[in-house]
Amino acid sequence: MSNTLTQLDPNRAWAAYEPSAKRPWNVARAAHLYRRAGFSANWAELQSAVKGGPQATVRGLMADAAHAAASKDDQFESQMNAMGRTMMAGNNPRTLSAWWLYRMRYTPSQLLEKTTLFWHGHFATSAAKVTKAKMMLDQIALLRRGALGEFEPTVRAISRDPAMLVWLDSTSNRKIRPNENYARELMELFCLGIGNYTETDIKQMARAFTGWEVRKGKFVFNRWQHDTGSKSFLGASGEFDGDDAVRIVLEQPAASRFIASKLVRYFVSDEPALPDRLVEPLAKQLRENGFVIGPVVERILSSDLFFSEHVAARKVRSPVDLGIGLLRALEGATDMYQLAQSLDQVGQAVMYPPNVKGWDGGRAWISSSRLLGRANLVGALTVGGRAKFAGGGLHTLARKHNVSGPADTVDWLLDLLVATPVPRAVRGELVSLLQGRGDEGKNLARVVSAIGALPEFQLA
Amino acid sequence: MTTTRRNFLKHSLGTSALVSLTPAVPALFLNTSAHAAAARRTSDNILVVVQLSGGNDGINTVIPHGDDVYHRSRNVTRYQANQVLKIDSYHGLHPQMTGFKSLYDEGQLAIVQGVGYPNPNRSHFESMDIWHTAKPTGEGRVAGRETGWIGRYLDAQRAAAKSPKNDDELAALHLGAGRLPLALAADKTRVPTVTDLTAFKLQTRNDGALRRTIESATRFDRGSDNDLLSYVQHSTVNALASSAQVQDALRQYSTPIAYPQSPLGQQLRTVAQLIEAGMSTRVYYVSLGGFDTHATQRNAHAALLKTLSDAVAAFTKDMAHHGHDKRVITMSFTEFGRRVKENASAGTDHGAANPLFLVGGGVKAGLIGKHPSMTDLDQGDLKFHTDFRAIYATLLKQWLGLPNPEAVLGGKFGPAKVLG
Numbered sequence: 116m117s118n119t120l121t122q123l124d125p126n127r128a129w130a131a132y133e134p135s136a137k138r139p140w141n142v143a144r145a146a147h148l149y150r151r152a153g154f155s156a157n158w159a160e161l162q163s164a165v166k167g168g169p170q171a172t173v174r175g176l177m178a179d180a181a182h183a184a185a186s187k188d189d190q191f192e193s194q195m196n197a198m199g200r201t202m203m204a205g206n207n208p209r210t211l212s213a214w215w216l217y218r219m220r221y222t223p224s225q226l227l228e229k230t231t232l233f234w235h236g237h238f239a240t241s242a243a244k245v246t247k248a249k250m251m252l253d254q255i256a257l258l259r260r261g262a263l264g265e266f267e268p269t270v271r272a273i274s275r276d277p278a279m280l281v282w283l284d285s286t287s288n289r290k291i292r293p294n295e296n297y298a299r300e301l302m303e304l305f306c307l308g309i310g311n312y313t314e315t316d317i318k319q320m321a322r323a324f325t326g327w328e329v330r331k332g333k334f335v336f337n338r339w340q341h342d343t344g345s346k347s348f349l350g351a352s353g354e355f356d357g358d359d360a361v362r363i364v365l366e367q368p369a370a371s372r373f374i375a376s377k378l379v380r381y382f383v384s385d386e387p388a389l390p391d392r393l394v395e396p397l398a399k400q401l402r403e404n405g406f407v408i409g410p411v412v413e414r415i416l417s418s419d420l421f422f423s424e425h426v427a428a429r430k431v432r433s434p435v436d437l438g439i440g441l442l443r444a445l446e447g448a449t450d451m452y453q454l455a456q457s458l459d460q461v462g463q464a465v466m467y468p469p470n471v472k473g474w475d476g477g478r479a480w481i482s483s484s485r486l487l488g489r490a491n492l493v494g495a496l497t498v499g500g501r502a503k504f505a506g507g508g509l510h511t512l513a514r515k516h517n518v519s520g521p522a523d524t525v526d527w528l529l530d531l532l533v534a535t536p537v538p539r540a541v542r543g544e545l546v547s548l549l550q551g552r553g554d555e556g557k558n559l560a561r562v563v564s565a566i567g568a569l570p571e572f573q574l575a
Numbered sequence: 576m577t578t579t580r581r582n583f584l585k586h587s588l589g590t591s592a593l594v595s596l597t598p599a600v601p602a603l604f605l606n607t608s609a610h611a612a613a614a615r616r617t618s619d620n621i622l623v624v625v626q627l628s629g630g631n632d633g634i635n636t637v638i639p640h641g642d643d644v645y646h647r648s649r650n651v652t653r654y655q656a657n658q659v660l661k662i663d664s665y666h667g668l669h670p671q672m673t674g675f676k677s678l679y680d681e682g683q684l685a686i687v688q689g690v691g692y693p694n695p696n697r698s699h700f701e702s703m704d705i706w707h708t709a710k711p712t713g714e715g716r717v718a719g720r721e722t723g724w725i726g727r728y729l730d731a732q733r734a735a736a737k738s739p740k741n742d743d744e745l746a747a748l749h750l751g752a753g754r755l756p757l758a759l760a761a762d763k764t765r766v767p768t769v770t771d772l773t774a775f776k777l778q779t780r781n782d783g784a785l786r787r788t789i790e791s792a793t794r795f796d797r798g799s800d801n802d803l804l805s806y807v808q809h810s811t812v813n814a815l816a817s818s819a820q821v822q823d824a825l826r827q828y829s830t831p832i833a834y835p836q837s838p839l840g841q842q843l844r845t846v847a848q849l850i851e852a853g854m855s856t857r858v859y860y861v862s863l864g865g866f867d868t869h870a871t872q873r874n875a876h877a878a879l880l881k882t883l884s885d886a887v888a889a890f891t892k893d894m895a896h897h898g899h900d901k902r903v904i905t906m907s908f909t910e911f912g913r914r915v916k917e918n919a920s921a922g923t924d925h926g927a928a929n930p931l932f933l934v935g936g937g938v939k940a941g942l943i944g945k946h947p948s949m950t951d952l953d954q955g956d957l958k959f960h961t962d963f964r965a966i967y968a969t970l971l972k973q974w975l976g977l978p979n980p981e982a983v984l985g986g987k988f989g990p991a992k993v994l995g
Contacts (some may be wrong), residue, residue, distance in 0.1 A: 284869035284920070292919045296869065303698055309712075314697070314954075386803050428801055460770060462754065469754070472700055479754040481807060483767035483814035484775050490789070491778045498780060535804065541792045548788045561785050568777070568789045570797065570807040 120387055120425050125396050128420035132169055140169050142530050144422050150534060150575045151382050151430070152176050152416050153225025155440035158516050158531065173417040176226040177409065180263055183224035191223055203249045211242055211251055211466040212455035219439045220451070230262040230412065231255065232435065233381050235465065238273050238305060239473035240282040242466045247332065250278040251466055263409035266374065266401075270305065270361045275327065275334040283471065286329040290342040293321035300471055302364060311369040312349060319348040323360040365406060371398040375411065382415050384429040385477035393420070428535035428574040431480045434463035436575055437489060441496065444531040445563070446512055449502040457495070461488040481573070493567025497560040508556030509563060521549045528563060533571040541569065620902050620937070620974050623846055623859045624725070625839070625887065626756065627909035629866030630699065632876055633929035634913065634957070636672070637686055637946070641665035644915070644949035651921045652873055662686075666942060671881035674888025675932070682940040683891060683900075684932065685993055687966060689947040691928035691959025695911060699867065699925075702910040707757035709964050709984050724967055725858050726761030727983040728975065732857075733764055745817060747858035748849070750842045756860055765810060766860075767817055772825060772845055776818045790815060824852035832893040835885045839863045843890035851897050857975060866909060870920035883907065891934055900936040904974060907932045908963065914955050928959035931966060937974065939995045965989030 134140035145164035149156035153176070156164065164172040186192055195218055202210050222228045235258060242251045254276050261269030273279050274297070280286050283296045298320035302312045326341030327334070346355050351363050364370060372391070375398040379389050397411050404410065415421055432440065438458050441447065458464065462485050468474060496502040497509070505512040513519070518527045525545045529537060537545075549562050566572050632652075639645045640656040641664050659667025660676040666686075668676050678684040696702045696712065705711060709724040722730075729746050749755055749768040759766040769775050779786040793811045797804050828848040834840040842861045849856060863883055868876050887905055894900045912929030928947050947957040968989040971980040981987050 284867075284922070286870075287920060289919050294869070294918070294920075295924065299698065303700075309698070309701060429803060431803065431807070460752075460774070462752075470699070475754060478803075478806060481810050482749075482755055483810065483817055484770045485768065486807075486811050486814040487775060487777055487818055488770070491774075494778055494780075498782070498785070535799075535801065537792075538795045538797065541795055544788050544792050548784060551784055561782065561788075564779075565785060565788050565792060568811065569792060570804055570811055573807045573811075574801075574804060 120393075121390050123393060123420065123425070125393050128393055129396050129414055129418045131417050132419045132422040134169065138422060141165060144169070145172065146530065147422070147427060147534065148172060148176075148416065149225070150432075150436070150440065151421075153229050153443075154219060154436055155444040155531075157444055157446050158527075161530075169422065170417055173413060176224075176416070177263075177413050179224040180227035180230070180409075183222065183227045184260060184263065191221065199252050203252065206248050210452070211248060212459070212464050213451040215255065215465045216435070216439065216455055216458070217451045219435065220442050220448075225443075226412075227259065227262055230408070231259040232465065233378070234258040234262055234269075236381075236468060236473035236476075237377065238279065239468035239471050240276075240278050241468055241470075245278045245281050247278075247281075250281065250332065254278040255466075261408075263412060264407060266406040266408060267361065267365055270301075270365065271358055273305070274301070274324070274357055274361060277329045277332055277334055280327070280329045280334070285324070285327070287340075288321075288325050288327055289340045290322070290325040293318075293325050293342065295321040297321070297324050297327075298360070301360070304472060306364045306373060307367055307369045308373045311367060311373075316348040319346045320360050322346050323348075323355045324357045327357055368398075368402070371401040371406070374398075374406075374408075375401055378408070378411060378415065380476070382412065383421060384426045385431055386429055428571070430575040431477055432573055432575045433474065433476065433480060434458040434461045434485075434489070435465060437461075437573070438492065440575075441493060441532070441563075441567070442502065445509070446505045447496065447502040448506075449496060453501065457488070457492045461485045461492065486573070489573065490564075490568035493572075494564045497563045497567070498557070500560075509559035510554075510556040513555075513559060521546045524559070525549060525562060528559075528566060532563070532566055533569065534574045535571050537569060537571050618976055620904070620976070621850060621857055621859070621899070622970060622975060623843070623861070623890075623903060623905040624758070625883070625905060625907040626758075626860070626862040627866050627879075627883065627907055628699075628703070628862055628864040629868070629909070630702075630911045630913060630925055631866040631879075631909040631929065632868060632872065632913040632923050633909075634915065634923075635872075635876060636669050636880060637662075637688065637930045638667045638669060639665055639946050639949060640667045642946075642949050648916045648949070650917065652876075652917045652923065662942065666946060669877065669880045671877045672884040674884035674886075678888055678891060678934055679940070683936060683938070684934050685938040685940055686942050687931045687933065687961060687991070687993055688942060688944040689928050689957065689960040690908075690931040690963050690966065691911075691957075692962055692964070693959075695927035695953070695956065695959070697911060697925040697927070699910055704757060706908060706910055706963060709967055721757060721760060722762060723756065723758035723760045724971075724983060725758045725860070726764065726766070728971055728977055728980075729759075729764040729766070729858075730761045731977060731979075731983055745820075745854060745856045747860065748856050749860045750845055751860075751862050756862070759858075759860055765813055767814070769821070769845075772821060772848075776822055777815060821849075824849065824854060827852055830893050830896065832889055832896060834889045834893075835882070837882045837886060839882055840886040840889060843886050844893075847890060847893045847897070850894070850899055850903065868913070868922050869918065869924060870922040872922040887932075887934055894935070902937070904933055904935040904937050904970070906934075906966075906970070912957060915949060915952060915957065916955060927953060927956035929957070931963065933966075933993055937995055939993055943991075943993055961991060962988055965991040966993060969993055 142161050142165055145161050198214055202214055219228050240254055245251055257272050285294050285297045288294045295317050299317045303309050322342040323346055326337040328337050343354055349363055376394045379394055400411055438454055505515050518524050545562050549558050551558050638654055638659045640659045646653055658670050661667045675684055707723045708721050746764055747759055747766045749759055749766055752770050755768050797808050825848055828851050834844040846859045865879055894903045908931050912926040913923035914926045917923050944961055964984050965988040968980040968984055969991045971977040973994050
């Protein structure tokens with residue numbers, strides 16, 4: 116499989132997907148799009164995506180994201196802001212994860228939220244150290260505003276972001292002893308990747324960020340502590356400040372490649388990793404078009420490669436994808452505080468990434484206890500009764516969509532929940548489980564619980 | 576008192592009884608056969624790795640209190656000679672490390688000084704990866720496919736095993752909430768991560784049909800060209816099997832030793848439970864984070880060292896109580912030390928060489944090697960004189976019985992004289 120992947124023509128790979136007899140536009144491909152561009156689609160969304168066609172569906176996702184990023188006063192935003200203010204008053208960062216999960220579950224723009232989560236993993240800052248709810252919320256809002264926009268303003272803003280500076284121990288940065296941390300992470304983790312700079316570059320660049328401080332929770336530029344002298348890094352010399360440093364870093368060809376390959380890994384495939392030559396057209400697009408993220412994401416999501424067999428089910432679902440995905444697909448509602456705790460136990464607490472590198476993703480999501488924890492989480496939401504679906508039990512949901520008969524019901528659930536077909540015999544076992552004694556709602560819950568333990572359910 | 580309990584377990588939990596609990600998998604990871612008991616020595620030894628994440632300030636751990644340069648370089652973070660737990664006129668342990676000091680006095684603590692590697696990297700992730708993979712940057716390391724030094728050891732042992740059925744899932748175990756440490760990543764052997772052993776089981780609320788469906792539906796061969804799917808499927812089958820076995824092993828354990836309530840203390844208590852239960856797990860891996868003390872480090876660092884010292888001391892005592900002290904070594908390491916000079920934020924920045932601790936009845940107790948010079952520095956940092964891979968090589972060969980550590984470490988290192 117990876118052989119054929121390396122043989123793909125890069126330009127064809129990113130050309131628009133055209134449905135064909137071999138690759139029809141159907142429920143499976145629509146569900147794939149929603150699992151990657153968002154968390155998951157429910158049955159009505161899948162039906163309307165199938166009717167609308169792939170390009171219109173992707174355009175719709177982009178339009179929703181643009182609308183959501185710009186709007187401040189629609190109903191959902193007002194509701195989220197009110198909840199956010201309540202949290203800030205209590206200043207309990209532990210409620211932050213629940214707040215964000217709620218947002219992911221109910222947002223009208225899955226793509227914007229999914230991309231914001233991408234940047235959160237990229238500029239990974241943990242509330243465990245920041246401890247101020249307001250700082251964390253401000254940072255997430257910054258990432259959401261810039262999620263699909265120009266990258267450079269986002270990097271400039273994140274370089275002054277109080278949460279980031281607290282996180283990286285850079286709240287006071289004096290010229291006599293520059294703090295190297297931010298300069299290092301700016302190059303290693305945020306923009307270039309290891310191997311594209313030297314220790315001398317770090318030392319020199321650290322001087323450009325001197326005087327960038329946080330006081331009383333706000334960014335201040337302390338000109339007395341700023342080193343105004345000439346610095347030399349990445350082949351440039353001058354009396355640079357932090358903004359110059361950001362500009363020079365982003366002018367490196369490595370920057371566009373680094374960001375493009377991270378986007379590709381996030382939206383397209385954990386394994387196999389796409390070869391550099393397949394990533395290059397996207398990197399080029401970033402370089403030549405002002406480093407704007409949205410158009411590259413749109414190109415990825417509407418591409419021939421994205422809907423091909425090469426990348427279907429080639430990602431491991433993150434815990435958030437799994438938990439929010441289950442709820443969105445099955446129109447479920449649950450206690451978000453409890454969900455946040457469960458997701459933490461299987462390896463992902465949003466707002467609390469493990470380190471500045473973020474979550475590794477891919478196989479790193481998988482371990483024995485996490486697999487058991489994932490299955491137990493789905494079990495708790497279904498047979499454990501911790502979630503409601505379409506306002507009731509799973510039978511309420513099935514009735515709402517006129518689904519009946521054991522085989523049809525199992526196929527319908529699999530369409531909603533898994534990224535790749537399960538073996539015939541497994542489908543048979545699920546059908547038998549559904550026909551067990553006891554009431555319909557309980558048996559449906561058992562089937563979804565069993566699906567939650569399947570390897571197919573762990574993939575996206 | 577030492578071996579009776581183990582023997583009792585061996586007799587009462589015979590191999591066949593264990594196999595019958597979970598017929599789908601071999602019970603080889605429980606070291607229950609008479610054959611295994613006869614083959615003591617290195618085949619019975621255990622290594623417990625305690626990773627200190629963030630870069631521990633070694634200069635304030637094994638403190639050169641007899642060195643003026645130390646006092647001059649550390650205006651805010653230093654400890655005076657009368658505050659440290661004195662080892663000699665030059666060295667002392669941090670005042671909070673009373674547990675380590677007792678271990679030192681009892682001849683159970685080896686302090687290997689000046690440990691590091693050439694061209695030290697000062698990025699947390701890169702340096703930690705170097706320690707985990709035992710390979711410098713770029714040398715045969717492929718992103719996402721990297722294996723660790725313990726992982727490669729496990730694969731080598733597995734390849735050398737005579738019985739092809741020796742698919743020992745619990746040859747090593749990671750305890751903690753995070754991802755599997757790269758050190759344990761292997762091509763063939765899958766090392767489980769266990770967050771909480773009591774939660775380490777499939778909960779089906781006594782629904783036998785649901786449990787049977789899950790067990791059988793996950794076991795079907797996927798026959799797919801999707802490697803990720805096969806990986807997840809095998810991992811799921813392993814998780815179900817090993818959780819059933821761990822639950823069984825845990826039912827037998829008691830100790831009079833009071834462990835600290837810290838997560839590290841509780842994790843080491845779990846390790847003790849598993850060792851006492853007779854598991855044949857050879858390597859246990861736990862972590863303690865928070866050592867990246869760039870600012871106002873004094874109290875935070877003291878608390879961390881206390882956590883480490885108390886937990887390891889309780890664990891070592893417990894091992895002695897149960898008669899395992901001669902077969903368990905605890906090693907603690909960190910990705911790098913800190914600069915000699917403190918910074919302007921009452922903290923310390925990323926440095927290089929550092930002390931490494933080995934604890935247990937099998938170590939060559941005392942100070943090993945000289946404290947690196949406080950004046951002959953490498954870009955402001957201590958220079959190493961003992962390559963960490965020499966310690967790995969010694970542990971692999973002399974402690975864990977691997978004949979050719981060269982293959983695992985990609986070259987000949989050591990031996991270091993660190994074992995008794």
